[in-house]
Amino acid sequence: MSRPLPPADGCRLEPLGEGRYAVAGELGLVSATAMLAAGRAAFAGQPQVDVDLSRVGRADSAGLAVLIEWTRLARLAGTRITFHALPDRLSALARIGGVDQLLPIAG
DSSP states (O other), rough: OOOOOOOOSSSEEEEEEEEEEEEEEESTTTHHHHHHHHHHHHHOOOOOEEEEEEEEEEEHHHHHHHHHHHHHHHHHHHOOEEEESHHHHHHHHHHHOGGGGGGOOOO
């Protein structure tokens, strides 16, 4: 199994193998820039990416922006990305911001 990518100020992107990843920690303003870069590097060249968000503790609008940007970058690269176990806080922020339909959420 692959080793976790370097932590991004309290949040990390963990490779689980075969295009699967888990996000663990606080996905927000402090970690957003590093998480965006981690995803960009990790997802490059993959046809399918599945991201498990069940271990995200706290999240804010900057965390939501990371998911939106990962989605945009994936679409530009021809990669299919799917988010799993979206935390309630991120789901609510997406609905309030009217961007919930932009995110490819499983289930």
